[in-house]
Amino acid sequence: MTQPILNYIANFDANNEHTLSFVYLGAERTSTHMVSIREDKPNSKPIYEKTVINYDKEHILDEKTLKNGYSYLAKVRVKIGEEWSEWSPEIKFMCLDTPVIEFDMIDKKNFIYTNDVQFNAVYRQAQSESVVSYQYTLYDQQHVVVKGYPTRTPNPLSPNIFTERISDLIKGKLYYVAVKVVTKHGLVHVHEQQFTPQYIVPSISGILQPKLNEKDAQITIEAFLKQMLGTPVKPFIPNRPTDSDDHYTYWQNDYVVIPKDNPLMFTKLGMAKASDFVVKLWCMDVSNGVMLDWSPELGKGTHIKFIKHDDYITCEKQFGKIKSRTRSNIVKGLGLKPFYLYIYVHEYRIEMRIVEGLHSDDQED
Numbered sequence: 001m002t003q004p005i006l007n008y009i010a011n012f013d014a015n016n017e018h019t020l021s022f023v024y025l026g027a028e029r030t031s032t033h034m035v036s037i038r039e040d041k042p043n044s045k046p047i048y049e050k051t052v053i054n055y056d057k058e059h060i061l062d063e064k065t066l067k068n069g070y071s072y073l074a075k076v077r078v079k080i081g082e083e084w085s086e087w088s089p090e091i092k093f094m095c096l097d098t099p100v101i102e103f104d105m106i107d108k109k110n111f112i113y114t115n116d117v118q119f120n121a122v123y124r125q126a127q128s129e130s131v132v133s134y135q136y137t138l139y140d141q142q143h144v145v146v147k148g149y150p151t152r153t154p155n156p157l158s159p160n161i162f163t164e165r166i167s168d169l170i171k172g173k174l175y176y177v178a179v180k181v182v183t184k185h186g187l188v189h190v191h192e193q194q195f196t197p198q199y200i201v202p203s204i205s206g207i208l209q210p211k212l213n214e215k216d217a218q219i220t221i222e223a224f225l226k227q228m229l230g231t232p233v234k235p236f237i238p239n240r241p242t243d244s245d246d247h248y249t250y251w252q253n254d255y256v257v258i259p260k261d262n263p264l265m266f267t268k269l270g271m272a273k274a275s276d277f278v279v280k281l282w283c284m285d286v287s288n289g290v291m292l293d294w295s296p297e298l299g300k301g302t303h304i305k306f307i308k309h310d311d312y313i314t315c316e317k318q319f320g321k322i323k324s325r326t327r328s329n330i331v332k333g334l335g336l337k338p339f340y341l342y343i344y345v346h347e348y349r350i351e352m353r354i355v356e357g358l359h360s361d362d363q364e365d
Helices: none
Strands: 018-023 032-039 046-053 058-061 070-080 091-095 100-103 117-124 131-140 145-148 161-166 175-183 188-197 201-213 218-228 234-236 249-251 255-257 265-267 276-283 289-294 304-308 313-319 322-327 339-346 349-356
Touching: 018 070, 046 058, 100 175, 100 188, 117 131, 117 175, 131 161, 161 175, 313 349, 322 349
Parallel strands: none
Antiparallel strands: 018 058, 032 046, 032 070, 070 091, 100 117, 117 161, 131 145, 131 175, 175 188, 201 218, 234 265, 249 255, 276 339, 289 304, 304 313, 313 322, 339 349
């Protein structure tokens, strides 16, 4: 009677269902087979034996039939009539937990905030199974390969962090990034995640401002980059049926009038994604009270409110029962005069400065 041959068994996660396959080339037709599995130890006894009646040369191991972290030996035999064939040669394999991989550069909304990013895949595995090689692949939104990266070996100083620099990403386009790892014992795992680049882009235009230092007889050149927001920006007025320009109130066909009961709002400005930024606002006829309210999407979370007073502006933040307040410089008689408000945000600190003056378009030479 012809001996069956059990096919190669790749290491797998015992918490998942797994299918074993075998080959039988005998002339006799068989519909019954038995699989026997034991631990990879001398003279160990079978911990699993099961007879299956079907014409498929496959054997399904139910989930949690075996245990992760152990090596096993498996063999198969077939039944012809009332007789069993000889056992096949034993095949060695291991059961290992599925690795967990996370990309630390992709946030919870699947956004990254640059077009040139060093991806870091952080790897964990329950049995501390080491990785011998990894490879990144970048796909477009239709899962067509954009670029395949070389197979690399982990850095011995950080063996559980797999890095690859991916550049020339297009803002607003959906991508998929995948990393394939191969472990010491042949476990192959692929982790894939979608992401969209949304980033702040400095424009090529800017301001060069010479500053005379009379004491040292030097001229200092200060350069200021003008920034364009890389995330979608949508202004709207609450409580109105449309966002049409016809619903705005204008003065002198140029200035927008913003009443307190219908504030003008912008969403997805992306300011929270920059550690430091400067906001410059030109205002006119601003009444006392809340003039700006920065809040997360849908108004949830911690608000940052800017409150106009007679001679200054305060910035207030409140978290639970804790409230912080910052005051701008004092401008006597500010009232309803036109002014620039400069807001400088450095991490959690906010600085403000009021500068009186007309809008740059209205200033006289």
